[in-house]
Amino acid sequence: MPNNTITKNDIKELPLKHFEGVINVIENPLQADAIAEKLQKEKIIGFDTETKPSFKKGVxxxxxxxxxxxxxEAFLFRLNITGFNGELTRLLSNPKIKKIGVGIRDDLRGLQRLKKFTPKGFVDIQELAPKYGIEVLSLKSLAGLLLGIRISKRQRLSNWEADALSEGQKLYAATDAWAALKIYNKIKNMKPVTQ
Known part of the structure; x- marks a missing residue:
């Protein structure tokens, strides 16, 4: 198998894996601030967002x-309950902390709709991967190619504004942010392809 791409069939053969650490669901604005402040001590964190799907055109x-x-440890901030501001926007504007995600332009645009802030320290693996000769860009393909694991996308279109998140939703959400971090750490140890 070439080491710069992977097929859907190859991914199907891989072991299904998910985040196995501690998952914290944050629904209290004060707790959100406290955890965001705690995360300011990290050098690098995985990043992702989820949006309740709309099945209506234009909505x-x-x-x-x-x-x-x-x-x-994964932290799931329920922004529809806690709001988005204060320490969280400070954290996402801190250039000293790398925030790693896959295809994050829409995520950042969506967060800006909630509250204007200046995103700093973000690394989009979709922009980084080609510099290393990697031809796949989806989180699922990157996880398959670089981590040798299959991650489930089954919960992607579930209701992220439900009264309580299901165990499946929590695992899915935590896995996406964690996998981005793992992929980045793997890419960092590779040699860039010379242009």
Whole structure:
């Protein structure tokens, strides 16, 4: 198998894996501030967001969930309950902390709709991967190619504004942010292809 791409069939053969650390669901604005402040001590965190799907043309919902993850702990901020401001916007504007995600332009645009802030320290793996000769850009393909694991996307279109998140939703959300971090750490140890 070439080491710069992977097929859907190859991915199907890989072991299904998900985040196995501690998952924290944050629904209290004060707790959101305290955790965002705690995350200011990290050098690098995985990043993703989820939005309740809209099945109506021209209707889009606001981001419901912000996921930030270290290797051991994932934090799921329910922005539809806590709001988005204060320490969280400070954290996402801190250039000293790398926030790693896959295809994050829409995520950042969606967060800006909730509150204007200046995103700093973001690394989009979709922009980084080609510099290393990697031809796949989706999180699922990157995880398959670089981590040798298959991640489930089954919960992607679920209701992220439900009264309580299901175990499946929590695992899915935590895994996406954690996997981005793991992929980045793997790419960092590779040699860029010479242009």
């Amino acid at each position: 889009s919902n606001n981001i419901s969930l912000l996921q930030l993850s270290t290797e051991e």
